[in-house]
Amino acid sequence: MRNSDPTPATTGWTIGTDVGGTFTDLWLRSQDGQSWVCKSPTTSDVVTGVVNAVHLAAQTAGLDVADLCSRVTRFGHGTTVGLNALLTGRAVRTGLLTTRGFGDVLEIGRLRRGTAGLTGLELGDYHLRGQIPPLVPRTLVQEVDERIDTDGVIRTPLDLVSAGEAIGRLADAGVEAVGICLLWATENPYHEIAVASLVRELLPDAFVSVSHEIAPSVGEYARASTTVANAALGPIAGHYLTRLEAELAALGMTAPIMMTTSAGGVVPASTVTQRPVNGLLSGPASCVVAGQKLGQALGTSHVLTMDVGGTSFDVGVVVDGAPLISEQVTFGGADMRVPSVDIASIGAGGGSIAAVDGGVLTVGPRSAGAAPGPVCYGKGGTQPTTTDADLVLGVLDPEAFGSGGIVLDRAAAEDAIQNTIGMPLGLDAMAAARAIRVVFDSAMADLLRAVTIERGHDPREFTLIAGGGSGPSHAWALCRELGLDGFVVPPTATAQSAYGAGTSDLKTTASRTSYVRLPSGVEPSPNDVATIAAAVADTKRRALAEMPGADLSAVTFSASVRYHGQAHHLDVALPDAPDLSAVADLLRLFEKEYEQLYGKGAGFREAGFEILSVRAVATREATTVDAGVQGEPFTRLGSRPVVFDDPARPDDTGVFACRWPAAGQDLEGPCLVQLPGCVVVIPPGGRATTDDLGLIHVTVGA
């Protein structure tokens, strides 16, 4: 806590919240730039946990709750885990209406559903396949007589009688939400609109989602999956937000709720009520956006964010000041067309279990989770985890771990590592613990390589921002693996998503198909340009329609381009109101970026081009606050032996603690800095300095 100003301003305060599986994180900033981080247990109804966190924040800031709430002008909120749990457990009974002949779209699932969720060796075990049911059971999928073709031409007119009967069967089955996904509705939405209005007439209480609005892209499996997921979540999200708004209002909060989205950024809560599917993976996205913001403050446009939680290692990439976006994610075993910050992830985190099988040491993807948890938690875990290894190596302090007040059992961790890992490999406990750490670090480094080097980026040009409970203690080893000089740890390292929710820009996206095929040697025609310009105008209108204060927003456009026949495309920048020369430029830019990515000479214009779709992104920058608030100096707690490279020769390592670092401090490695919920490891030869944002800059030496 850095409550140095006795009379903080009475308005302009910011709250960011993020609901995780275990904790609801809250980040609070006063108008003059003081920050606090609080954690409160997540509750099954989600809302109570958020309200509890607000109470805790008020207490932490030394304010009455009503007083705090009256000062808040921005309330950012992400409920990734809440929504996810709701989707899997409590989603409403949802039906799907499709084109006659294609009712098995979710059953067939492009054959991809059978292997969804399987990774690594599991993919070679066919006995594990096909465990994930379709999002909507076949009995709740009904077909409608109609058909539109790729040009949007009606080939079979909509038969309203068959549609009425189909809806009647869904009504009989008691559905509360209906998704509508008809073939080629992206090119001609007429039938979807007509079916939707019939549903609203026959099932007035049902929540209705139509595919051309929810996921306007070619490819019916992902479009249908996204549409039904949205429909299933709609009633819940609406109910949830209504309750949250009411409870916060009761506390005296007048700031509108801004919800985080998977695409990074926030939107007004009313938008999410209609498009809840856009919030599905918003937590990790907020974390990347937080890194992007820090990058701005540091004056760097290339940022790598890493978040090492209990079960996963998530990496985000910010290039030229913007997070990389992918348009498809896998959720609940289904492909979803949701514009999302591109998060690369592996199942490796603090709870990942280490094991020796056939003489080979592996770490993850199995996780001990929160229960039973690592062996050292003493809650019944018997299989050693990376957290146990960190404890044995001296990185973690048994007495000061996390905020739960747990005392870690080092002896138990050491025994488990010795028996499970050391014995089969012929190593002592310390060497075995180091082995676990090295294998864990190497898996993380492989992922960092995959998102940088394999995409044509030099990782050394990036600033690595380490977050999550285990990120700041492992980042030094990753830097050495990848040849980075060092990394940065924000004081909010364990609550980066909440920080992101509080600081993200308002951002809305809209996309639509704009299929143009240009065979080899054929220049774009005025017709082609008209197709693209119409899509640009339409996406601009829709992106701005959901943006409060549209006139304060900047809009950027991109088009998806590929060589004909390819499945992968590149998103290439496009100006507003493109003309003939802008489209020609688009193709040139595509070829340039393509060669940058795949190497000189990789391009092959003889295949011709395809321009698939256009996306508009409207952004309204969040107001920023000056830094320059005083933190506190590092307190030296003592020292302890920590193993870095040689398990037989631990280094005597100074241990420091701090809640929010003051600027201008300088520590020489080896040392540890204990922040709330995490430990920053500065290796021998390394150094840690601090700046006026409270960031710890670590260099790792040779």
Added chain:
Amino acid sequence: MTATSVSTPTLTDDPVVRQVIRSRLVAITDQMRLALQSVSGSPTVTEASDFFTGIYLPDGEFVTMGHQVTFEAPPVGSLIRHLLANGTQLKDGDRIIGNDPFVGALHQNDVQMCAPLIVDGELVGWAGVMAHETDMGGMDFASWSPKATEVWQEGLRIPAVKLVDGGELRQDVLDMLLAATRLPAQVGLDIRAFIATLNVASERLTDLCHRYGSALVLSVMGSMVDDAETQVRARLRELPDGVVHTRDFLEHDGHNNVLYAIDCVLTKTGDRLTFDFSGSSPQARGFVNCSRAGLAGGVAGALIPTLGFGIPWNDGLLRPVDVVAPDGLVCTAVPPAPVGSATVEAVWVVSNVVSAALNRLLLASPKYSHRAQAVSSGTMATFNLSGLDRHGQLFGLHLMDPLAGGFGAFGDHDGQDAAGPINAPCPSIADVETNEQKNPLFYHYRRLAPDSGGAGRRRGGVGAEVGLTISVPEAEALVMTHGVEVPNSAGLGGGLPGGTIRQGLAKDGGAPRNLGPKPGAFPMTPDDLFHVTWQGGGGIGDPLDRDPFLVLEDVRRGVVTEEAARTTYGVALTATGDVEPSSAAYGRRKLRAARLGVDADSLADPVPVETEVPDGAIRLSDRLVAIHDADSGDWQLRTLDGAVLSSGSTRWREGAHRFAMSLPTTVGDSLHDELAVTGWACPLTGALLAVDVHSRDEDPFHDIELDFESLTALNRRDQQS
């Protein structure tokens, strides 16, 4: 103190460093996949994962493979061995291309490239890549010609040619290759993708060698293969010893509708396997053959997923395997035999019989019976289309939708619907919309095909079916398959085979005409409707042992019709759509009585299939039990209901009730003239023990002769654990 100043264990012994290198090799293989998929222009690669990437030892054994088509595991190794045997001079930066089925490719469409990894003058290994190209020239589009009688009429053959020489692309060679194909744009993009993929692998592997030393990297690569071998041998020792005999057929060689048998005698001893294909038919006149390379691919394709679960996939899995067969068979064809459609004909059927044989051993093993699987998608019915697209450009389509066949049932759960064949670990097909956007196609439906899953206690997954036409004035279709008249997706332990392929063409809105297995090329217009239903997976166990409520659920989901529920499963439904209570008992007894040709009223019901077997007895399948008879001192094969079928051997058919069986219409109504179906039932209760599809002129053979001593040893071991 820094990392370099500390003493660590000697590098070659440090298990941590070794594990780091292992992980890097796997990661590099995945990066190869990404590079290939990103740049490729072939739907077979981008949408369907019909390709292969791997890293190889200097001698050509593969160390890693992506989760891609398992048939394609051996071929690049053969290309490498060919280069080594020829003493080809290799230097850093060489990229060699090949596609010759008499060197190592499965057929000419499978274009392979490899790169020697030379670090500091030493050959440390290889990177390899291959993918299916839609057209590599030849007398007909797609390089698959039913008319061909000689391999020279098919696609261009490239034995092994340096396409990139020391880092320099040989444009003259590339021009020659692209001149041979009807789809130079697609093949051109793919060859660029191959080179990019090999460059990625080469750079990363060189980095790895520079960091850890080539000797250590090589040593780790070697131990990865050794470890997989050790693990699969341990697994083999958990299966009973003995001889298993399986046979499958493919009909029509492009010229005549004759039947070709692929016959597999598997001898399993300890931790070794010998597959003998000597009993297969002589090579065909038409393009259905495969070369010896195809045989190796077919064996690997089935063996890797069937025995390699939980083990990293590499050549170690194939080390315990011997393959025996003389030259000149349909699965060891030699020139001039054409082999254009090898992958979906002879190779595929080899994989069917290997899967059927290995799964009989799994089914008879106490540890693995729950994961024994019936045959999946016993064919891939190809649909190719070519002509001018709406832009006036030549197009060529190799439709990947036919991957959507059904999965074979497992011992403990139903086969997945539309799951794909076992040779595809990550199967995928394109969306209907994507296919319509990229090609001049117009679908009328793409859906699951009811009753196409093999009936059984555990049902085989149903296959999918499509009805489609074209959206340009004209185009030429090329359609061929086997499995229209042969139910290739065999069942296991009394389970029925999955449904056969049905394909037809309705001209100008008229009635559909059955196209048979190999109509070959024919013109299409937008007024024609082509329809095809793909094979479902085989079932496991007697369909009359299936829980009636699971049958009811199948009916509600639309994957089993009410008619099939009644006639195949003996489950009648009431008007309100519930199970008719009496049907599950009496209806089923009538069906069993019909098998035995006796009166239902006098027939005893079988004991439930869940009935525990006595101590010391071993279950070979749902209702067959090997038991040591104290009175005679002999081993006997008995049914679960107590009928003694054989003594002193597992040739249980000797005492089973044999009957001419009629298969459900989706499976049996188009059976080839030369085939017959025989059912085998318990003489006491009529419970179904096995279904044999065999040559009309030959009696069914005994499919399993197990070694009792090894059975006993396994059973003891299982009980102890």
